Amino acid sequence: MSATVLTAPQSILTEEAHAKINLYLHVTGKRPDGYHLLDSLVVFAGAGDRLTYFPDSTPLTLELGGRFGATLGADAAGPDNLVMKAASLLRAASKPGARIQGGRLVLEKNLPVASGIGGGSADAAAALRLLNRAWHAGVETSTLLQLAEQLGADVPVCLASQTARMEGIGEHLSAGPVLPDCGMVLVNCGVGVSTPEVFRKREGAFHARADLPTRWASAQDLVDSLAQQTNSLEAPACQICPPVQDVLTTLAHLPEALLARMSGSGATCFALFSTPDQAYQAAQHLAEQQPDWWVWGGALV
């Protein structure tokens, strides 16, 4: 009698690439090379892209899907995609004995592109985490952070995808205050804002480094504290792209919204709520009123 050979289904390897939100963002100075120094409290929302890997012996390829998969352009799945750049850097940094394979990477692009919530950065970080695991590449966290820095200023903070204070141009990370339970609504009205143009348009004195507590006891405490800070890029983004102001006004008037602000260099804006459920309900309602906007509501990571 021949033995039955049971084969396990092909293992599916998946990583979430959560949206990065700048709860405040102070431009505190400018480097000699023209890059601006920042002080920002970064959190991550439940919203995200999803990266899945099907390893095999064929050359590594990337497929794009999801609501925003088509908006990246014709060559989007090529070597310039941050996911493929991350894969190349990780391959080169892998330890001897790593089991590097090819196969298919599938990116479900659920986050709007170039919109101030770091979708591309989160995808790159997800690729580093996923392939380090799948390839048994043995790359340590300190090296992963160096690779992340090479991929973009927001990629290091996206590696852990946990609340963090971000300084320098994104390379100085420290623990942020402990956050209370709260909810968030994210809105993107579909109009793009160019990051370099927003930085160029910023005027006036630099903002100071913020003074933060070690924790906030409630969503109201968090909002009272955030009211002392701002997003230095919000005013220039609204000048360049007036619909951002409309989004902010709409968010501020949502029932039970505690604070409305822009994230990063825009154009995505967020509102904070006392609970994830309030945020979810507000997002459902808003999505019905504004079917052309990208709207998400729920909890932070």
Ligand SMILES: C[C@@](CO)(OP(=O)(O)O)[C@H](O)COP(=O)(O)OP(=O)(O)OC[C@H]1O[C@@H](n2ccc(N)nc2=O)[C@H](O)[C@@H]1O
């Ligand atoms: C503003 C932030 C805050 O988290 O988020 P996003 O709006 O991208 O989500 C980031 O610092 C965005 O950093 P990064 O993702 O590297 O920006 P890029 O698009 O590469 O930068 C484009 C250009 O913006 C300007 N720039 C960018 C970052 C910075 N700290 N100072 C700058 O002056 C530079 O002219 C740079 O060439």
Ligand SMILES: Nc1ncnc2c1ncn2[C@@H]1O[C@H](COP(=O)(O)OP(=O)(O)O)[C@@H](O)[C@H]1O
């Ligand atoms: N996987 C990716 N997802 C999104 N953008 C990508 C990706 N790979 C490369 N890019 C490029 O990176 C740029 C910034 O993308 P993104 O991280 O979405 O910006 P933001 O931080 O402003 O939200 C895009 O304009 C796009 O051309």
